[in-house]
Every structure is written in C-alpha cells, then in structure tokens.
Amino acid sequence: MTNTLQSESVLSVLDRLFAAAAVEDEDPSPWPAGRSYADASAQERADILQDVLMPISARGGTLLYTLVRAARPQTVVEFGTSFGISTIYLAAAVTDNGVGRVLSTELSATKIAAAQANLAEAGVAEAVTILPGDALTTLAEIPGPIGLVLLDGWKDLCLPVLRLLEDRLAPGAVVVADDTTLASMGDYLNYVRDPANGYASVDYPVEDGMEISCRTASAA
Numbered sequence: 001m002t003n004t005l006q007s008e009s010v011l012s013v014l015d016r017l018f019a020a021a022a023v024e025d026e027d028p029s030p031w032p033a034g035r036s037y038a039d040a041s042a043q044e045r046a047d048i049l050q051d052v053l054m055p056i057s058a059r060g061g062t063l064l065y066t067l068v069r070a071a072r073p074q075t076v077v078e079f080g081t082s083f084g085i086s087t088i089y090l091a092a093a094v095t096d097n098g099v100g101r102v103l104s105t106e107l108s109a110t111k112i113a114a115a116q117a118n119l120a121e122a123g124v125a126e127a128v129t130i131l132p133g134d135a136l137t138t139l140a141e142i143p144g145p146i147g148l149v150l151l152d153g154w155k156d157l158c159l160p161v162l163r164l165l166e167d168r169l170a171p172g173a174v175v176v177a178d179d180t181t182l183a184s185m186g187d188y189l190n191y192v193r194d195p196a197n198g199y200a201s202v203d204y205p206v207e208d209g210m211e212i213s214c215r216t217a218s219a220a
Helices: 008-025 041-048 057-073 086-099 110-124 155-168 183-192
Strands: 076-078 101-106 130-131 147-151 167-179 197-205 210-215
Touching: 008 057, 008 086, 008 110, 008 155, 057 086, 057 147, 057 167, 057 210, 076 086, 076 155, 086 101, 086 110, 086 130, 110 130, 110 167, 147 155, 155 167, 155 183, 167 183, 183 210
Parallel strands: 076 101, 076 147, 101 130, 147 167
Antiparallel strands: 167 210, 197 210
C-alpha cells in the first residue's frame, strides 16, 4: 500500500519547512508596531505576513492525512494555503486514495508561488488547485459535495467560510479547524459545538489545538 507521506520527496520538503518555521518562532513578530491587527483587512494581513510560514503542526498534519485517507473525500477544501505545509499532507492523502482533489485558497501572491514550488518539489502538485484571492469569493461557486474542509486561514474568517460552504457539505463531511486555543476562534467553536447547528464536534490535543467536526445535518 502506497504511503506518499513517507516518500523521500515529501519528507525532505516537510523537514525543510518545519525547520524554517522553528527558526521563525524564535524571532519577534513582523507585525508593525502600533498597527491594529484587528482593524487590518485580510489582504493587508496577507501582505504584511507574506514571508511568515504559520504552519500546521507535524502531528496535526498527520491527523489530516489520516482523516482524508479514512473519509476518501472527492473534494477537499482548504482555507489558507500559506507555504503549503498542510496542503502537502492533504495532497499526499488524496494521492494515496487515488481519488479526489484539493482546492486551496490563498490571498498572498508570494505564498502562492512558494506553495506551488513546495508542492511540486514534494511531488504532489497534481492533486492540488490553489485559488488566488479572497476565500469568500473564490470558494463561493465551487461545486459540492465537499467531503473535508480545513480551516486554517485568518481566524475571524473561519466561521464565515464554513457558513459559506455549508450548503455544499456532504452528509458526514469532516471539518477541521486549526489554532483553536486562540481567543479569536471563540465564535467558531461556539457554533460547531452547538448541536442545533448540525455538527458533532470534539477538540483534539495537538499544538495550538484542533477542532474536529462532523456534519450531521443534511445539506439544504
């Protein structure tokens, strides 16, 4: 049985990117002093942080790979490509399943170019399409059913992106949100943890937290 995640090309790229992220963690944030993060637009945030990796954790990436292998979704949607670390895990799983495609979205042109290069180096680029621009626009018309969603973009937009996709989620679709220990994910967590909204949800203890939710309601 194929395990692309353990291939030399994938491991080499992931090792390089995680090493760069570890160095990055030791440096102060590049966010300009005196500039309000909350008041900045999504595009302004993307431009200011275009060189920052902001990766998923390695354990979280392995969890993503496992979920995609198990669920075998035809369509995987990722909100927030960044440098493509999480995208590599998703693409490796889709590749090994032999079915499906990853649709990712990213605002930063710099990050799109870097992610595409990383995916190509890892040997999984054929499984991925990166949609450039605002996710609330680029994801508005993609066809369903969507079998798995990763929400790892700007945290205040995770709930709006989920609500945008809801009518195209397959019954039993898996929704994964990263960085759930951040206060800015409060509204999102309150939403998916309320059974009235059509999800069964549980937190998963990886670095910075993950919420794993299953769509229990039928699409409209």
